[in-house]
Amino acid sequence: MPTKNLLNYSYYPGCSLHASGKEYDESTKELFKSLRIGLKEVPDWICCGATPAHNVDELLSLSLCAKNLELSEQVEGDLAVACAACFSRLKTAQHKLEESDEKRKQVAYALDAELAIDKPVKHLLEILAKDYGLERLGEAVKNPLAGLKVACYYGCLLTRPADVPQLDCAEAPTIMERVITAAGAEAVSWSHRLECCGANFTLSRPGVVINLSGQILESARRAGADCIMVACPLCHANLDIRQKEIEEAGDTIYNLPVLYMTQLLALATGAAPSKLGFDSMIVSPLPLLKEKNLL
Amino acid sequence: MSRIGVFVCHCGENISRTVDVERVARAAEKISGVAYACDYKYMCSDPGQNLLKKAVSEHNLDGIVVAACSPRMHEKTFRKAADAAGLNPYLVEMANIREHCSWVHEDKEEATAKATEIVTMLVERVKMNRKLQPITVPVTKRALIIGGGIAGIQAALDIADCGHQVVLVERDPSIGGHMAQLSETFPTLDCSQCIMTPKMVDAANHPNITLHTYSEVENVEGYIGNFQVTIRKKARSVDMDKCTGCGVCMAKCPQKKIPNAFDKNLGMRSAIYVPFPQAVPNTPVIDRENCTWFKSGKCGVCQKVCGPGAVDFTQEDQLIVESIGAIVVATGFELYSINEKPKGSAIKGYGEFGHGKIPDVIDGMTFERLASASGPTGGKIVRPSDGKEPKQIVFVQCVGSRAREKGISYCSKICCMYTAKHTMLYHHKVHDGQAYVFFMDARTPGKGYDEFWRRSIEEEQAVYIRGAVSRLYEKGDKIVVMGSDISLGIQVEIEADMVVLATAVQPRTGAELLAQKLGISYDGYNFYSEAHAKLRPVECATAGVYLAGACQGPKDIPDTVSQASAAAAKVMTLFSKDKLEREPIVAKVREAGCVACFYCKKVCPYGAVEEKEIRDRQGNLIKVVAYVNPGVCGGCGTCQATCPSKSVELDGYTDEQIIAQIEAL
Numbered sequence: 004m005p006t007k008n009l010l011n012y013s014y015y016p017g018c019s020l021h022a023s024g025k026e027y028d029e030s031t032k033e034l035f036k037s038l039r040i041g042l043k044e045v046p047d048w049i050c051c052g053a054t055p056a057h058n059v060d061e062l063l064s065l066s067l068c069a070k071n072l073e074l075s076e077q078v079e080g081d082l083a084v085a086c087a088a089c090f091s092r093l094k095t096a097q098h099k100l101e102e103s104d105e106k107r108k109q110v111a112y113a114l115d116a117e118l119a120i121d122k123p124v125k126h127l128l129e130i131l132a133k134d135y136g137l138e139r140l141g142e143a144v145k146n147p148l149a150g151l152k153v154a155c156y157y158g159c160l161l162t163r164p165a166d167v168p169q170l171d172c173a174e175a176p177t178i179m180e181r182v183i184t185a186a187g188a189e190a191v192s193w194s195h196r197l198e199c200c201g202a203n204f205t206l207s208r209p210g211v212v213i214n215l216s217g218q219i220l221e222s223a224r225r226a227g228a229d230c231i232m233v234a235c236p237l238c239h240a241n242l243d244i245r246q247k248e249i250e251e252a253g254d255t256i257y258n259l260p261v262l263y264m265t266q267l268l269a270l271a272t273g274a275a276p277s278k279l280g281f282d283s284m285i286v287s288p289l290p291l292l293k294e295k296n297l298l
Numbered sequence: 299m300s301r302i303g304v305f306v307c308h309c310g311e312n313i314s315r316t317v318d319v320e321r322v323a324r325a326a327e328k329i330s331g332v333a334y335a336c337d338y339k340y341m342c343s344d345p346g347q348n349l350l351k352k353a354v355s356e357h358n359l360d361g362i363v364v365a366a367c368s369p370r371m372h373e374k375t376f377r378k379a380a381d382a383a384g385l386n387p388y389l390v391e392m393a394n395i396r397e398h399c400s401w402v403h404e405d406k407e408e409a410t411a412k413a414t415e416i417v418t419m420l421v422e423r424v425k426m427n428r429k430l431q432p433i434t435v436p437v438t439k440r441a442l443i444i445g446g447g448i449a450g451i452q453a454a455l456d457i458a459d460c461g462h463q464v465v466l467v468e469r470d471p472s473i474g475g476h477m478a479q480l481s482e483t484f485p486t487l488d489c490s491q492c493i494m495t496p497k498m499v500d501a502a503n504h505p506n507i508t509l510h511t512y513s514e515v516e517n518v519e520g521y522i523g524n525f526q527v528t529i530r531k532k533a534r535s536v537d538m539d540k541c542t543g544c545g546v547c548m549a550k551c552p553q554k555k556i557p558n559a560f561d562k563n564l565g566m567r568s569a570i571y572v573p574f575p576q577a578v579p580n581t582p583v584i585d586r587e588n589c590t591w592f593k594s595g596k597c598g599v600c601q602k603v604c605g606p607g608a609v610d611f612t613q614e615d616q617l618i619v620e621s622i623g624a625i626v627v628a629t630g631f632e633l634y635s636i637n638e639k640p641k642g643s644a645i646k647g648y649g650e651f652g653h654g655k656i657p658d659v660i661d662g663m664t665f666e667r668l669a670s671a672s673g674p675t676g677g678k679i680v681r682p683s684d685g686k687e688p689k690q691i692v693f694v695q696c697v698g699s700r701a702r703e704k705g706i707s708y709c710s711k712i713c714c715m716y717t718a719k720h721t722m723l724y725h726h727k728v729h730d731g732q733a734y735v736f737f738m739d740a741r742t743p744g745k746g747y748d749e750f751w752r753r754s755i756e757e758e759q760a761v762y763i764r765g766a767v768s769r770l771y772e773k774g775d776k777i778v779v780m781g782s783d784i785s786l787g788i789q790v791e792i793e794a795d796m797v798v799l800a801t802a803v804q805p806r807t808g809a810e811l812l813a814q815k816l817g818i819s820y821d822g823y824n825f826y827s828e829a830h831a832k833l834r835p836v837e838c839a840t841a842g843v844y845l846a847g848a849c850q851g852p853k854d855i856p857d858t859v860s861q862a863s864a865a866a867a868k869v870m871t872l873f874s875k876d877k878l879e880r881e882p883i884v885a886k887v888r889e890a891g892c893v894a895c896f897y898c899k900k901v902c903p904y905g906a907v908e909e910k911e912i913r914d915r916q917g918n919l920i921k922v923v924a925y926v927n928p929g930v931c932g933g934c935g936t937c938q939a940t941c942p943s944k945s946v947e948l949d950g951y952t953d954e955q956i957i958a959q960i961e962a963l
Binding site for chain 2: 164165166172173174175176194195197198225
């Protein structure tokens with residue numbers, strides 16, 4: 004018999020989570036199921052516009068986000084967002100539209116509809132740390148991540164610009180560390196938590212990504228981390244998929260698994276490892292997880 | 299029947315361009331009670347004023363309306379002219395047909411009609427004006443200076459040298475302020491102590507200066523010329539009369555590991571201490587929070603070793619009331635802290651610089667203490683963490699300043715110069731070291747300032763990098779400085795041994811509380827506001843209170859000293875007369891109508907309303923009424939608008955006059 008959910012959210016996965024970041028989507032669903040948090044995907048959601056839209060046309064970028072917010076009204080509950088970029092776009096759109104009557108008018112005209120953009124947009128981290136609560140999260144842990152040294156990597160967009168996401172302190176956040184230590188892991192103190200991974204340059208100027216992501220891997224290793232935890236599919240792609248090239252460029256071996264925070268948390272709350280997409284990662288986390296007796 | 303003269307000004311073309319001034323004058327002639335009207339190109343000029351003076355006697359005028367600019371501009375000018383012609387100056391009113399008419403309208407017909415109406419209104423008001431005499435109040439020739447830094451000391455010495463009494467109040471155990479903490483000063487690199495300590499001694503020894511150190515202003519009452527100031531002299535636990543300043547108590551005190559705030563916590567002090575050896579007065583204070591006697595009732599070593607028996611554990615705070623004529627506020631500044639700030643504070647702190655947790659990331663004042671010959675390291679520049687000499691040092695300017703996202707948008711003014719000085723001091727002491735400076739702009743407007751800055755680059759080998767710093771992090775025993783060089787368009791990383799942050803200059807914590815006690819205004823950052831940014835830069839809007847130094851805005855030493863002397867000059871001007879004349883436009887209470895609700899007292903922004911008892915000859919209380927102290931009243935009229943029984947009125951702005959003005963429309 005299905006038990007009643009403790010919390011319910013509408014869910015905006017975003018394009019990446021249906022493609023290169025599939026394991027983020029799968030592990031999110033597994034985690035929320037084990038925490039008894041309901042997630043219902045927004046029907047017919049569209050792309051948030053990502054980086055290209057706001058670089059070429061602000062109205063387009065605002066309208067795409069406004070449309071998604073309007074669509075989300077069909078499903079009950081605050082809007083849960085996993086991808087750091089989607090989260091940033093949606094929050095930015097809300098912020099900009101709140102500030103400007105002129106922009107609100109333009110977007111309403113573009114969408115040919117009354118604006119419905121007030122639904123609270125929440126990143127998964129916020130849901131776990133604030134709505135669900137760290138205490139309850141700790142209680143839900145069945146398989147504590149004891150002995151696992153995690154480098155929590157925020158990237159650029161989760162906390163910045165300071166006045167938009169308001170997830171945590173923009174320049175010295177601790178929300179990821181708080182969440183993962185609640186699951187029994189050890190969060191290492193390291194320097195490159197908020198540095199850019201190179202983001203979209205991964206296709207146009209891979210050299211930039213190899214340099215920037217390389218510094219992040221170097222810093223994580225220096226801090227003695229076993230793995231890097233991320234909450235953004237693009238950061239994941241750069242740190243995981245490009246890791247081999249980075250190793251070649253720097254003539255070194257990192258072998259640092261890059262895991263979504265939901266993969267680690269789902270593992271801790273007792274989800275079946277086979278459902279968490281560990282095998283679709285380039286740097287396999289399985290040897291590490293076996294070594295730590297977490298599988 | 300009144301005999302009023304109307305004088306319409308062209309103001310060059312400022313008025314006549316949109317108002318037909320001649321027609322206004324002709325229309326004014328026809329108003330009942332107007333005996334004479336004319337127009338003139340510049341009424342405020344010498345011939346214009348003569349025109350007015352001549353008309354007073356020729357036409358035997360008993361009231362004047364000058365239709366010209368705002369009363370804020372020239373009311374005083376024309377009242378003086380009328381006074382010279384033998385007419386009571388308060389029978390002159392300005393009809394503002396410039397700011398309120400010609401400047402804001404385009405249609406000449408309509409503007410002329412409006413100007414005529416404005417003139418008519420003022421004529422009706424002048425008819426009911428009373429002759430007023432300036433109010434005189436006595437002046438207590440004794441100045442209070444709040445703050446014993448260079449600003450306060452300079453102002454105190456100037457006023458005292460002029461022969462007036464000065465009361466100097468300092469919160470800390472010693473006077474000297476920030477200047478006593480500095481090593482050398484720009485742009486001449488003379489030693490701060492060498493130029494500061496003699497002034498401290500002069501202030502302490504001056505026969506006209508009463509020094510209250512370790513004291514704070516508790517309460518201020520009264521008004522210009524007649525303040526009653528309560529000063530709390532905190533318990534020093536040492537009798538200042540008996541103490542000889544021998545220092546045995548400090549040497550014997552077993553509590554020696556207390557971080558010394560004067561040394562930015564780099565050095566240690568005892569529980570009974572003077573903040574620095576050159577302190578004035580050289581009388582120690584017991585820090586009761588850290589003293590074993592006050593914590594546990596044991597020890598008392600200092601008392602046992604004190605030859606003259608000056609240590610007194612039973613001393614209590616003392617309240618002293620001083621009669622004061624003028625107040626100079628010189629409370630100075632403090633530096634922005636990059637630490638995490640409490641929620642709700644507009645100031646954000648610097649998470650990207652580690653929120654102040656990296657030990658070798660210090661602020662400019664800490665560097666001053668390291669470089670100072672009298673500092674905790676005897677002038678050796680070393681890292682606070684391990685005492686090693688830093689070979690690569692990075693200075694970061696504009697930390698907190700010019701950073702709206704961090705809560706402060708202003709420029710702190712002194713950092714460009716003191717950072718240039720720091721690079722020099724560093725180079726003089728660490729010959730094989732390299733200094734880098736991250737800067738936005740080099741702002742060096744001042745005598746010899748730009749030359750000084752150039753010298754740091756050209757002769758002292760400082761490398762200036764135009765760009766911001768995004769992050770500081772520890773890597774082994776180094777601090778990695780990640781920044782940008784916007785001139786080259788590249789990102790730079792420097793592995794530094796030490797980082798010095800030029801953090802923003804802010805007013806003292808609690809500056810707003812003192813302002814509220816004094817009744818002076820302050821800006822959004824809590825810097826005290828001057829009465830006029832350009833023309834009255836040292837006076838507060840509150841009469842009798844003057845500003846000196848960084849409490850008004852970031853300032854370097856030369857500017858601070860200039861402003862302190864300027865404030866002293868203002869005080870001396872006030873003290874040059876025995877009686878003070880004030881505008882008689884003040885509120886008066888009609889005691890018969892007053893119902894003693896004291897709404898007026900609640901709304902009065904000047905604190906001018908008092909409660910007055912009316913008694914019969916036997917001393918029986920008949921009633922309590924409001925009384926407006928004419929010495930304090932600012933003439934704003936708020937009480938008049940508030941009074942439910944219409945029992946308080948402002949001279950020159952009575953209800954009758956205002957209604958007459960409206961009816962004239």
